[in-house]
Amino acid sequence: MSVFESVEFTAKRVAGVTGVYKNKLLDNLQKRLARHVAGDEAAIESDEQALLALLESELNLAFVEQSTKSLAAVHFLANELLRRRYLLLDDGLEMSPLMFKVQQRIMQAQLQSDLASLRNEKLPSTEEEFKEWFNKKCANYKHSPHPLFEYIEHDASLAEYRNFIETEAAVHVSFDDVIALAQIGVRGSPKLEFFDNFQDELGSSDPEKFHLTMFGRLVSALEINTVRQSDIAWQAVACGNYMLYLAHFRSLYHYCAGYLGFLEALTPKRFSSIAKGGARLGLSEHVLAYHYDHSELDVKHAEGWLDNIILSEIKEKGADVARLFALGVLLRELVSKRYWDAILNTFSAAK
Ligand SMILES: [Fe+2]
Ligand SMILES: [Fe+2]
Incomplete structure (x- = not known):
C-alpha cells in the first residue's frame, strides 16, 4: 500500500467498527465512505440534517445518559475524523465541512463535560504557585502514576500485557506529529524546547531510533497485526482523541501544553513499569528499548517543558495562562x- 491508505481500506475498517457496535452513526459514516469509493463525489456531504440529528441523539445518550456504547460510538467516529489530520489519507473526510462539524460537536461535548467536572479545582495563578502546585501533583504519583502500572510490572500475564499494548497501539498517536502540530505559532525560546523534543522523537536523526519505529518493534514482537476495535475501551479512544484534538487547534494551545507537560512528567515511572513487566515476561531489551529509553529521557523532557514552555510564559503573561496550563494538566490527569x-x-473483571 502506498503512503496513502486506500479509501476502500478505510471504508472496510470503519465497517469493522459498525459491525461491532451496530451503531447507526458509524453505519452512516461507513455508507458515505462506501458511496464515495463507488464514485459518488457528493456522498460525504449529503443529508447533513439527517446526520446531525443522529449525532445529537447519540451525544445525548453519551453525555447525558452516560451510555458506554454511545460514548464508544462518538469517540470512534471522532477518532476516524481527527486521524485525518495526522495520516496521509485522502478519502474526502478531511476536507469535509460536515465532518468538521461532527468532529467539533463530539470533542467539544467531551471537553465541556470534563472541564465542568474540574470547575471547583483551585488553580495556580503565578509562576511560583504553578511550580509548587505542579510539583505537588507529580509527587502524588511518585511511587506510581496508577495501580495499573504496578500490576503490569509485577503481576500481568503475557495475554494481559499483550492486550494492554494492543490498546496502546490502537490509540497511539505519533508523538513527533503531535509535537510538530502543537508548536505551530510558538515563538522565541519555548520553540527550542519543542525542537529538542522533536529531535528526540526522531532518534536524534537516526531512523532506527525514531520513537514510532521503536514502539513498532514491541508491537511486532507481540505479533499484534490487527486490533479488534471491539476490544478497545472508549476511555482509551477518548485519551487518544484528546491529544489529536488539543494539538491541532491554536485556541487550545495552553491546554495542550499543560496536558503534554504532565504526560511527560508521569511517563518515566509508567514506562519503566511497562519495560520491567515486559522483561519479567521474557521480552528482549531490544524490543523494550522504547519504554526503557523514555524512563530516562522524559525526566529531561518534563523539566524542560515545565521551565521553558509553561513557567516562562506564565512569568510573561500571568494568571490567565497559568489557569489554562493548569486545566491542561488536570485534563491529562482525568x-x-x-x-x-x-x-x-x-x-479484574476477567479474574
Ligand atoms: Fe517519545
Ligand atoms: Fe518525552
Missing part, C-alpha cells in the same frame, strides 16, 4: 486515569 481505570477494571 483522561489518563479514566483510561487506566478502564483497563485495570477489565483485568
Whole structure:
C-alpha cells in the first residue's frame, strides 16, 4: 500500500467498527465512505440534517445518559475524523465541512463535560504557585502514576500485557506529529524546547531510533497485526482523541501544553513499569528499548517543558495562562486515569 491508505481500506475498517457496535452513526459514516469509493463525489456531504440529528441523539445518550456504547460510538467516529489530520489519507473526510462539524460537536461535548467536572479545582495563578502546585501533583504519583502500572510490572500475564499494548497501539498517536502540530505559532525560546523534543522523537536523526519505529518493534514482537476495535475501551479512544484534538487547534494551545507537560512528567515511572513487566515476561531489551529509553529521557523532557514552555510564559503573561496550563494538566490527569481505570477494571473483571 502506498503512503496513502486506500479509501476502500478505510471504508472496510470503519465497517469493522459498525459491525461491532451496530451503531447507526458509524453505519452512516461507513455508507458515505462506501458511496464515495463507488464514485459518488457528493456522498460525504449529503443529508447533513439527517446526520446531525443522529449525532445529537447519540451525544445525548453519551453525555447525558452516560451510555458506554454511545460514548464508544462518538469517540470512534471522532477518532476516524481527527486521524485525518495526522495520516496521509485522502478519502474526502478531511476536507469535509460536515465532518468538521461532527468532529467539533463530539470533542467539544467531551471537553465541556470534563472541564465542568474540574470547575471547583483551585488553580495556580503565578509562576511560583504553578511550580509548587505542579510539583505537588507529580509527587502524588511518585511511587506510581496508577495501580495499573504496578500490576503490569509485577503481576500481568503475557495475554494481559499483550492486550494492554494492543490498546496502546490502537490509540497511539505519533508523538513527533503531535509535537510538530502543537508548536505551530510558538515563538522565541519555548520553540527550542519543542525542537529538542522533536529531535528526540526522531532518534536524534537516526531512523532506527525514531520513537514510532521503536514502539513498532514491541508491537511486532507481540505479533499484534490487527486490533479488534471491539476490544478497545472508549476511555482509551477518548485519551487518544484528546491529544489529536488539543494539538491541532491554536485556541487550545495552553491546554495542550499543560496536558503534554504532565504526560511527560508521569511517563518515566509508567514506562519503566511497562519495560520491567515486559522483561519479567521474557521480552528482549531490544524490543523494550522504547519504554526503557523514555524512563530516562522524559525526566529531561518534563523539566524542560515545565521551565521553558509553561513557567516562562506564565512569568510573561500571568494568571490567565497559568489557569489554562493548569486545566491542561488536570485534563491529562482525568483522561489518563479514566483510561487506566478502564483497563485495570477489565483485568479484574476477567479474574
Ligand atoms: Fe517519545
Ligand atoms: Fe518525552
